[in-house]
Amino acid sequence: MIRLPECPICQKAVAPATDPASNYAPFCSRRCKEVDLIRWCEGRYAIVEKLDPARQLEELASGQDAELEDELLTDE
Numbered sequence: 822m823i824r825l826p827e828c829p830i831c832q833k834a835v836a837p838a839t840d841p842a843s844n845y846a847p848f849c850s851r852r853c854k855e856v857d858l859i860r861w862c863e864g865r866y867a868i869v870e871k872l873d874p875a876r877q878l879e880e881l882a883s884g885q886d887a888e889l890e891d892e893l894l895t896d897e
């Protein structure tokens with residue numbers, strides 16, 4: 822017996838694609854493909870949102886530099 826590949830999201834057996842337009846391999850459906858994409862995005866955002874005091878100080882310092890540059894640009 823040949824085992825069908827399982828969808829990584831819902832563990833449903835994925836039938837071999839008969840129509841290339843409805844092929845969401847390795848997922849069973851468009852919905853599961855989108856669920857996977859959302860999970861990836863959420864994982865990435867979690868890393869971005871992680872607060873690092875050293876980095877915050879760097880951002881504050883670079884923000885002050887940007888203000889100085891604005892003053893120089895307006896002082897024509």
Ligand SMILES: [Zn+2]
Pocket residue numbers: 828829830831832833848849850853
């Ligand atoms: Zn699925």
